Amino acid sequence: MPKSPRKRALSSPHDALFQWTFSQREHAVGLLKAALPSSLAAAVRWSTLRVEKGSFVDRALRSRHSDLVLSARIGEGRVYFYVIVEQQRDVEALMVFRMGLYMMRLWEQIVRDQPGLKKLPPIMPVLIHHSDTGWTAARAFQDVVAVDGPERAALLPHVPCFELRLIDVSGGRAGDLVEQALTALGKVVLWCLSVSGDDARLEREIARTAAALDEVLQAPNGLAALEALLRYLVATHARFSVRKIGRLLEKAAGPRAQEAIVTTLDEIERRGERRGRAQGERRGRAQGRAQTLLELLTARFGAVPAEVSARILAANEAALVAWTTRVLTAPTPEDVLVEDGKRPAPARRPAARKRARRS
Structure with a gap:
């Protein structure tokens, strides 16, 4: 059974929930089948799907972007899927450029790991976006290159050419997504990402997830999934208490889920109390x-x-x-207090004032 994202949920709830869910093959296959063009989805040998190591997001942006690299057999080779889930309130105009940087870093790692490679494998860039306005920027790299007029046609053959596969979950929408391909947990996770920080939408729309929530709880790893979801909702809806979020989930999932939800809430609170005591003991020591x-x-x-x-x-x-x-x-x-064999630099003293010349 996959472990729930206990430690990572506190520092990066989006990354924790996204990575924990879609690092599991069943849910990753559902997400990619839902996101890709049908002709491409039909050509992939999904039984060969695997999670690749590595993250290529700049450290300073990891609170806004979470990435996951997967690959699968297609034809005689492998295709890589570079998936970014974005959590911010505005649209980044040059996101397609940033995606291009990450793709180049992935290709660089592939070449480093496979010396002697003669051709690069294809990479499908997938962006899961959430903002207040929905996606309004360019999807194609060529569209952010500032060349107009008659020179554009001559220059474009020399410009990188690729397009994002965009999944826009802003405001509950799911553009370009075949939702029937998602697993129940995949549906609930994307909905949770879309209502992040929006308390009113959480209360207003949670009933829509009732059937999917019930299916999640009946799965073999239902309790672990429930804990992951609860931790994410608690972390991203700070004005709601743990118990209030639990009541909302109980109402949506029905009476059969009540015992599982209460048990999970109790365990989350017990762990929080133990963590608080441990931190207090460390501070005391x-x-x-x-x-x-x-x-x-x-x-x-x-x-x-x-x-x-x-x-x-x-x-x-x-x-x-x-x-x-x-x-x-x-x-x-x-x-x-010397560190690494070096004495700390003494504090700089203010320069002495020059004495006025005697007349």
């Missing part, structure tokens, strides 16, 4: 070590400089342990 270190420094050197004291009080437990071992050998309080 760090504070105790910091106080001990300050007392040792005072006993050996006298009054501790304010900047040294501030660094100690803000440090984590690992740093405090390392610094405490240096108290007996370091020549000064500042040398106790």
Whole structure:
């Protein structure tokens, strides 16, 4: 049974839910069949679908873009599917350019992993988009290249040529998506992504997911899926309590789901309480070590400089342990806090004012 995205859900709920769901072959096959042109979907040997390693999104953008790379046999070779799910409130005008960068990074990795390759495998770029307005920017790379007039026809053969396969779930729409191909969990996940942060839509539309939710809960990994969904909804609807979201799900899924939902909510709350206690214990240990270190420094050197004291009080437990071992050998309080063999640079003093010349 796939594990639920407990740790990742706290820091990146979109990435956690998307990766956990569509890294499972059953749901990934449903998503791709729903997203691709029917002729291409019919040619893919779906039994060979696999998840590829690696993420190609810039670190600074990972809160807005989550990516997943899959591949499958088609004809005599493999086709790669580069899927990005986008969670932002505006439309990025050059998203097709950014997708092109990510595709090049994927090709670069493929060539590195397969030395001697003579031809590149095809990559199908799929964008799952959600914004307040819906998609309004270019899908084709050629359309973001600023060349007009008679020169355009002469230049276009020298410009990269590809087009995004767009799945726009903004406002509950699902443009270019064959929803019948999705699994029940796939349908619920895309709906959850589309209502992210919109409390009114969550309450207004959750009844539409009733049949799919019931099917999700009856699946072998139903409890894990339910926990993943609950964690995502709690993380993206901060004004709603855990219990309120649970009641909304109970109302949509019906009485058969009530026990599973209550059990899952209880477990989420117990884990939260345990995590809070553990964090409190770690903070307590760090504070105790910091106080001990300050007392040792005072006993050996006298009054501790304010900047040294501030660094100690803000440090984590690992740093405090390392610094405490240096108290007996370091020549000064500042040398106790040396990192990687280098003493911290002294604070810059303000330049002395020039004395006025005597007349």
